[in-house]
Amino acid sequence: MNNTISQISPEKLSFDYKNPRVAEFGFNSSTGEKEILKILWAVMGVEEIVLSIKASKFFQNEPLIAIEEEGNKIIVIEGNRRLAAVKSILNPSYADEFGINKNLLSVQVEVLESIKTLPVIVVDSREDAWKFIGFKHINGPAKWGSYAKAQYISQIKNEFNIPLSEIASQIGDTHRTVEKLYQGLQVIEQAEREKLFDRTDVPSSRLFFSHLYTGLTYQGYREFISIQNSQYDTLNPVPNNKFENLSELLKWIYGSKKENQNPIIQSQNPDLKRLESVLKNKEAIVALKSGVDLITAYEISQPKRDNFEQSLLEAKRALTKAHSFQPEAFDGTDMALLKHAGTIAKLSEELYNNMYKKYEASLGKKERKWITDDE
Secondary structure, three states, rough: OOOOOEEOOOOEEEOOOOOOOEEEEOOOOOOOOHHHHHHHHHHHHHEEEEEEHHHHHHOOOEEEEEEEOOOEEEEEEHHHHHHHHHHHHHOOOOHHOOOHHHHHHHHOOHHHHHOEEEEEEHHHHHHHHHHHHHHHHHHHOOOOOHHHHHHHHHHHHHHHHHOOOOOOHHOOOOOHHHHHHHHHHHHHHHHHOOOOOHHHHHOOOOHHHHHHHHHOOHHHHHOOOOOOOOOOOOOOOOHHHHHHHHHHHHHHHEOOOOOOOOOOOOOHHHHHHHHHHHHOOHHHHHHOOOOHHHHHHHHHHHHHHHHHHHHHHHHHHHHHHHHHHHHHOOOOOHHHHHHHHHHHHHHHHHHHHHHHHHHHHHOOOOOOOOOOOOO
């Protein structure tokens, strides 16, 4: 990679709409600078870079990396957050447009002088810079999120024909993370090519790729869309006969505005594991397709004994809590509360009697008594 550092005016530097960190927001070559700036401010922590520049000026020993593309435009492929901070300081009117505190963009004259030009290494091609950027942001000190990592790995693999094994070796990946991220993104992109999924149809403002990527590390998900035996470097990991399952899975994970369907994954823990249990059980899958919620489908997927025990434990905890409230909460006149307690007592006695009969039958004799956790 060319290591010659040039000093270039920030006005001549453009943001990279292909930057993996902003790819999930659907930017393209027609996306304006202000729109990219606004997103960078909203989700990429530009404020901390501004504060650093105000305190210590721009670090000259950490140059931006850029490439000349699209009619000799100098596009920054490494350092977009720093460029955003500099452009904002030089254009304090952005404070009103982006809802930024005006004082944040107010700097001393010597700081303004220090950012009239920025240190930039202009490389011949994106391929020249991939090893440095990949290590820094995939496995190094300034890690990107899972979607940005996957986008970058995909770009290196598909555009530069670099094998996944070489990418993993160059960035020091010893956990097959490169393979898993790449495959996760190919599943999404295959679904889009086959018109099974449209990321613009997702109710959320962004695509939570980590839900799918993490889910695909579980066997239940891999079996549901039959990718357990797929090569990690294939562009089409899901077989045609599993397209319906793929479509359903992505709607469950991400939802659909067109179908007025909210995602059933609200948090990775415990929802991803619950969905995996559902995907392993045909009855639970049918229930989920019919519109039941994830908790209900998950309960269907569990062994009956486990559900029974869980229900008993939840009832016991609720009754213990109610028992502690009773002395102060019940004054002896509220019939509604008394009826609730009576119904519970009747249900409890019927449940216990039925269970005890089976217990006696297992002993081959009758031995009437109460068996409690205290014994």
